Amino acid sequence: MPNLAAQKLKHGRNSMIAVFTYENMFPVESRNEFYRFFVGIQEAAEKIGYDLLILNNRPTAANRSSRISLADGAVMIGINRDDNDILQLLKRKFPLVFVGRREAPGVQTHWVTFDYRSVIRQMISHISPACHEGLVYIEDVGFGREPRQDKRRYLYEIAAEKGLSVTSVYADELHTIPLEGMQLVFQKRVAVLDRLNQIVDFECQCKRAGLILGKDIIACVLEDDWEGGHADWTRWTDRRVELGSLAVEYLSLLLKGDPLENLPRLVALELVVAQSTCAVTNPAVSANT
Template identity: 30%
Template sequence: MSTSQAPKRRITQRQIAERAGVSQATVSLVVNGKAEALSRIPASTRDRVLAVIREAEYVADPVARSLAGHGNHLIGIFTYEPAFPTASMDFYATLLSGIEGAAESLGYDLLLFTSAPVKEGKRSVFHPYSRIRLADGCLLLGREIASEELERMVETDFPFVVVGRRDTPGIPYVAVDYVTGTATLVEQAWEAGHRGFALLAVASEGESTRDRREGFTSALAGHGVEGDVLAVDPDDIASAWRWLRATEATVAFVESPADALGLHRQAAKEGIAVPDDLSIVVLADPSRAREEDPDFTRLSPPRERLGAEALALLSRILDPEVEVPVEAQRLTLACEITPGKTLAAPHAQPDQNGVSPS
């Protein structure tokens, strides 16, 4: 008969802190035994933490003890989708620039973790050869991150901040307010006279896509109107164009700048003038716009600031002398609007008798 047992799950520093009635930062200082830091902790507090540790048979990760969060000033960047393909660069280029600038000013070096294999277009930070604990903490980037992965990150007691809003409770993040930005553009189109609205979204259930959709639908619901919505296949813009024309919408809200450019080209092929015959509003800002590209009316997410604020938040979480309140671990930035030249009043529509208003 086998006497083997499942390995005992290691208690986390967060759980130790809760049992000892101290902060997680205090537990970290005790576990890592730095004389300079321990001198600031009352002996009674230190003894209480050590008693909980002995009772729980806690053994600190030796790599984490020697490397993570103790003055080596290394911040990891983990991307759940490849960061460098052309399709991803619109998002990642300025974001990484913001992270780099903040790292320089705060005295951090950056580690980009790339060894995780890509499976079905995604990675996992928990792959067998993960070296994420070489860093003090990590920024997580990705349109979609499974809630199970984020919950597991919290359980590991490893400091991290996600770039982008997440529904998973207890996740520190810095995000962009796409709901308000999208709703504001819908109101501008409504005030310009548009009554036929279509949304061509990215085929994703990530929070940023859902936030744009919420802004679109909620703003129209305020006027008692429902817009048409399509998840675009980026490899088949022609079908998306046919769908758009079938809706008879006078204004198209497009999530992806690349899709918007494709639709603009389709319009030109058919002699449809933008914005005279069809207005196009883009819900993102291309980071590599060419001079000959249309000047789209668009949302302009502050990507560079987004990256900088995410790293700044992580640096505060890492600081053992700083207590970051839970409510301060979720930051949402306003999304600017670039007026552009692709939103205009629609042509006067004929009434039911086919007569155009004078």
């Protein structure tokens, strides 16, 4: 069997890129939230001519025995991460592209992400006619990574531009929404959920209160329906395959030393209007169910 590390030293490239994560996602299943990112990575790698090395251990640049050294570069999927390991990779100029915005202190990072700002603007414009008393933002407790921070910031900024107040309510570690938080929702009648995993409890509490979602309560979620079970919720389109593909395209240019300015970092999203906001009167947004 050829020594791949030696071949790389001799020829400089071996046409192999790594996909690594600290998430428990391999083997990949279709109901995993990272599955469609991985599909996009596979498709783009095959199109460009890269072999894939899949890693879900702790690949570090400091550890010379790490299999990541066999790859020309890597794409990282997932939210969980070891910042010390990643910082070592970045300091050694290892070509690394993140799926989702990521920052690290003192070093440049390369990432691709969704155009959250534009689609959140569409969403707020859609529900704003119902926001007579502002809206409630339901988010998971704890500090979120950069994509969650971005969505929160855009929501608050765009609501402020439109003169809408936003009140945050925090779901617990089990994604259960406190009763006092739901009382605010019942009062204001409009809610934006941070995650799909908050939907079950939200719907149950509305039902117990005798309130109909989409009629008595207007609600939407800041995600796509990657689970495939929330077609009645206003959300945005699933473009995870496209984002995974863009990460590989970005890495390919990085490896070639080509200019990155002309390659977009953002994948566009479209608002999907569904039953959960059907009582809103807004002809500017057509219903897509």
